[in-house]
Amino acid sequence: MANIIGNNNSLVSVFISELRDIEIQKDSMRFRRNLERLGEIFAYEISKTLEYEVKDVVTPLGISPSNVIKDQPVIATILRAGLPLHQGLLNYFDRSENAFISAYRKHHKDSTFEIKVEYLSSPSLDDKVLILCDPMLATGQSMLLAYKALLKMGKPKHVHIIGLIGSLEGLNYVKSHFPENTTFWLGAVDDELTVKSYIVPGLGDAGDLAYGKKI
Secondary structure (H helix, E strand, C coil), X not given: CEEECCCCCCHHXXXXXXXXXXXXXXXXXXXXXXXXXXXXXXXXXXXXXCCEEEEEEEECCXXXXXXXXXXXXXXXXXECCCHHHHHHHHHHCCCCEEEEEEXXXXXXXXXXXXXXXXXXXXXXXXXXXXXXXXCEECCCHHHHHHHHHHHHHCCCCEEEEEEEEEEHHHHHHHHHHCCCCEEEEEEEEECEECCCCCEECCCCCHHHHHHCCCC
8 A cells, every 4th residue: 555645735745845945955954854854744644553552541640541552663764865764753653673774776887776785783573563764765676675684684564665755666666566564655756767767856865965965
């Protein structure tokens, strides 16, 4: 199932418009903050799908039966662009365990590229809810390879994939390659993907815009 939460008028569309805006992008701190704020919104939406249990909470005046999350999800992020988005998720799922993956495009002289996974740090994922996030879902290959790498740490009972901006091609790719127990969450889906696999209109390189251009 795919949820495109930026299709309706809300702060999601406002924050995504700022992420895209070439003038606002000059303020890297605001760019990071918008990624973080969108992470918080996605966390709220995902929280509606989790399992809850009733817990008696002692107040100064009595006892209040309250619904609380039964099992905290594990938040996984593809470095480096995903870090502010990850922080937004962690602001709300503040008791969650965390996983980090380094994946990058290794470009070849013929303009092709392959995805390389270099680093993985993760808790056990057996029978847990996994949230895997990356701001951009271009071809979907990075997301799939990151997920396959995480499977070394156990089999999740449900997977939530977050991409703030995705391509239609990338969305179709992950939908056909991920297991049935996966829910996809996107802020917006763009139709075009260039020959170099950049989303159009997209927003550019999210990692560079958040942390400065890399060599």
